[in-house]
Amino acid sequence: MSDALLNALAEALADLVTSIDTCDDDVLDPDIAVKWLETTSYLLDRLSPADRRALSALVRRAAARQPDGAWRDDLLRIPEEFGLDDDQHELYCDAVEHLERRFVETVRDVDPATPVPTCPGWTFADLVKHHGTTHRWMEHLVRTRAAERVRSRDVPLDLPEDPTAYPQWLAGSAERTLRTLRGVDPETPMWSHGADQRVRFFPRRLLFEAVVHLADAELALGVEPRIAAGTAADGIEEFLENLPHYSWIAQPVAALANGSVGLTATDTGAAWTISFGGGGFAWTKSDGAAAAGIEAVAGDLLLLVYGRLRADDARFAVSGDRTVLDAWLAATAL
Template sequence: MNTSAYLKAVVEQTNTLAGWVDGRDAIAPVPTCPKWTLADLVDHVGSVQRMVTMLVGERMTEPSRAYAGYVPGPTDPTQWRAWLTDGAAEAEQAFASVSDDTPVWDPSGAGAGVPFWSRRLFGEACVHRADAAAALGTRYELEPEPAVAAVEDWLDTMTSRGYWENRPDFADAMRGSGQTLHFHATDASGEWLARREADRVVLEHTHTEADVVVSGPASELLLVLSRRRPLRKAPTLNVQGDRALLDLWIEHMDWVTDG
């Protein structure tokens, strides 16, 4: 997917989410984010999109002003739909005004800028729509190809140099001596090999033997790797190898604070 395709999907995913939460109970708990209410979830999705819109639209190479400009969501749930859909539309417009090589700060440590944020907003929308589905008892579905893209976003973000350097707890837990985890989507083209080294987690796109292999539908992989569905409730996934290694990995898939 390219930047334009990611933003089109962000609008689609956000519009679906907006329809689900429109007028619903603001204090409804979000089981997949135990410290959040539905209002917290809406606030997070819309506010993050607006911060990224500022970063990209104003070509910021330093993030403090965008973070300081955090815009909280409406307290009235009947205003949520418009607030969310407007925010996604504004994000799409901001990305349309730049090119992939426009200098924009991002936390990955790789200087990925605009492409990083287009994919990150897409991954955010996919995962948080799953949160809304869990809170509202709504069935969550995501087609295989976009699910692969969302898994890619999750894994690439989690294994980025910037994440390693800014989350010492994650770095301490993930240090290793070459232990490998292989994730394989069976309904679309998507394979990832994560290798735990002493100073980073290396992510490769390859089919190979590993200490633990997890295979199954891409959407199920996304939900389990993002901790939106316990592995025990994902019967379509097949796990072979070192289950303790997989459990450790999933335990630390928590890059969203309180998520």
């Protein structure tokens, strides 16, 4: 989706909402106005924190294009009235809390020896232990305001001896992590293993750890993962932003021949164009020309990016040079 289209849609939404909100009662029934605004609020609440932040910026830019006056002031109130400027750090923490609850409920009664096909060689015990260890590690990093890398093996895990107790241990570990994250200024500088060297990096990273590993568990149980489109799109961008900092991926990507891949989310219209070759890669949030393209709903694209689904799955529509797409997916496989 182009920037021009995004700006036009944001301005149209802002104008419509403001018109409804300021309309005289003799022109529009107040009960109908409230219903329309509540529906809009419900839909905006379902956006990911990143999308809410982006929409807020678009609405403010739309307001800035208006002359000074009451109409411009009304437009500027929209982000606050719809909570678009709510604390992004807290929104990510809330999202993690919700996902971890679902994760624990999903794995609680599963035999720990059950295989996880999307993580070859792993069982449910391995999956839950890994995810809980990630929580313990990140909690330790944030609590100590780590200035350099700390290995997860050097962090106390308090892991139960009985694997059937792992889900409850994970629940406690997640609760502990969220308590620490919520108690720290998200702008606090510290070491992270990604692009953002601040505390606020961690809840976003934990969210997509939870999204992907919940999908691992669900796929192993024959359940179709349910990933909100906005969350999935944010996850794709989070992956691309941090990729240069993941040496085990960045190095194979640097060895790729020149090429480009386009990803298009059929449910939202979001698109990403990835270019690589010459020892590096770049990406834009746009529907640009690419040597290979792949289309699907955003949730499936996220699982493709993380290697949980294969490009030859019937849910994907592939175009262009398939060898370029396969090379990119092989280089970025986790």
